[in-house]
Amino acid sequence: MREFVRRWGPCIALLVGVPVFGHARLIGTLPAADAELTDRPTSLTLTFNENVRLAVLKLTAAGHDVPLTIDRGAAPAKAVLVPLPPLAAGKYSVEWSALTQSDGHVVKGAYSFVIR
Secondary structure, eight states, X not given: OHHHHHHHHHHHHHHHHSOOOOOOOEEEEESOTTOEESSOOSEEEEEEEEEEEEEEEEXXXXXXXXXXXXXXXXXXXXXXXXXXXXXXXXXEEEEEEEEETTTOOEEXXXXXXXXX
């Protein structure tokens, strides 16, 4: 055991002192994931635990893309709000990816909601 500590102790001490950086993660959406809505939403909001810059946002219904206008010049933010065109009843799929401001990593995900 002494040999292990003598040999590896300095390395372990360095690792313990290294800060751990997590990636941004999605903490909320409006409309919410798996929501069943009776009112048509006028915007879509993605909320993250840290500032991000939206890279991709794709909204589809019945296999067809819904055109969205995304402000590519927007400053990084924790909440990204995108106006929606008038939506018909149906199931909508949202695919997104964002670039984290703190470490430059790309995070992505998908969810869906239904309008009745």
